[in-house]
Amino acid sequence: MILSRVWTTTLSAPILHAMSRDSLIRRVLKPVVWALSLAPAVWLSWLVWQAFTINPDALGANPVEYINRYLGDWALRFLLIALAVTPIRILTGWAPITRLRRLLGLFAFFYVVLHLSSYIGVDQFFDWWAVWLDIVKRTYITVGMAAFVVLMALAATSTKGMIKRLGGKRWNKLHKGVYAAGILGCIHFFMMRKGLQLEPIIYGGILLTLFAVRALYKLKRG
């Protein structure tokens, strides 16, 4: 509610007044979110360009590891951001945010795909046998791949046409899979780090908080 008031007060240009709420979301809010969501990828491209031209240190001593971890970090962040949409709506009452849910979810998938591609194409350099052995033998990679498969199914059924084809009920059920993807993503990150490290615990804590908000809301509504 507070946020929506900010929107209407800051956007005081006459042309925006003339806009309907719907076109405000479509023409302003969504493009802004698009640009912000692409920013991490653009920044990485800038670093890669630097590494090849003016500053070989732009990606540190181990550029392959840097790129892969950077993309993994953003994949997990966007997954958590997408999972935060409903809790934010619950807490703020700001309904239009729901219109961003699919966009943010697809950006999570976008970074997951880049993360996986950098692992296969850059880290393993298309050594498919090594990739297969990793998936089978290294549990954290098995878990990560499971999250990818879930998200792929969700991304493939994210269109309006697919919602219609599956029917709202079945579609909703399928897309509950995003909770599993969130859990798998956090476990993947936790297992990847050696020892008991702080960052994966923070991500896991955020995920649990988001789940708790939903659960409490559901309980309250009965």
Next chain:
Amino acid sequence: MLIKIAKASDVRSSEITPRALFDQRRRFLKSAAVAGASLAFGSIGGSAEAAGAKFPDLSKTKWNAETVGKDLTPYRSVTGYNNFYEFGTGKSDPADNAKDFVTRPWAIKVDGHCENPGTYSYEDLVNPHKLEERVYRFRCVEAWSMVVPWVGIPLADIIKRLAPTGDAKYVAFETLNDPERMPGQQRRVLQWPYREGLRLDEAMNPLTLFTVGLYGEELPNQNGAPIRLVVPWKYGFKSIKSIVGISFTDKQPPTSWNMSAPREYGFYSNVNPEVNHPRWSQAKERNIGEFLKKPTLMLNGYQEEVAAMYQGMDMTKNY
């Protein structure tokens, strides 16, 4: 006092460094395929040059830049990309957080089954010996590797002075435990203090280096100043840093990573491309500065020197 300010012409490593940087730049040029732009900024690579106190004269050994079979890893990578969780878990954390770490005076407590236990200062231990330069391959369990020109003393020479008794079968080492000075210890990433250990014959092997420097200078803090081990045929975490304790034991001592995840990190942790690791395939490694992974060598290429110690031992069980 051991450390003198040497004339630049005295220092052997000044011959090495520019070559390493040259090679590194050349590699970079090749991969970048935009030679023109990079030449103009080529001096960036030299800005983080060796800055610590130089050791005046180092003996050359058969483990040198020519025989190691690979280019030296640039100084800035050796000192900027580190696993030293006492100063944070990120690769650049140690270089950032260990800047003000004071390493003098430094005391090492020696106890257990030996004739000369007691507390020794850095100078007590190091000064009687002639320092050697040893260029070793360094293989991290995370499947990356470097080539580093270390400076040190064969650990065997130190151990002989401490005179282990017949009961001594193992040597245990301990890192400083001081969360004030080592901020990474304020969180329990591992059970502090960091502990490592070797079988006595491994500790006495001519390769095992009681290390005080790299690239001809005193160890930078992030690399385990003032004294660390380098055990080149084992994964990097066996090469314990900032040592304050040496203990001769009759039983295999507990070691930190083994305590944290026994299934992943064994006591021996010999570099072995054939022994599967639950977290990383150890078949290949990425040498820092190179793009493609290359096959990892059995015992990190030191089979000739160390394989005999493990004859008849099942390396898959004693990983």
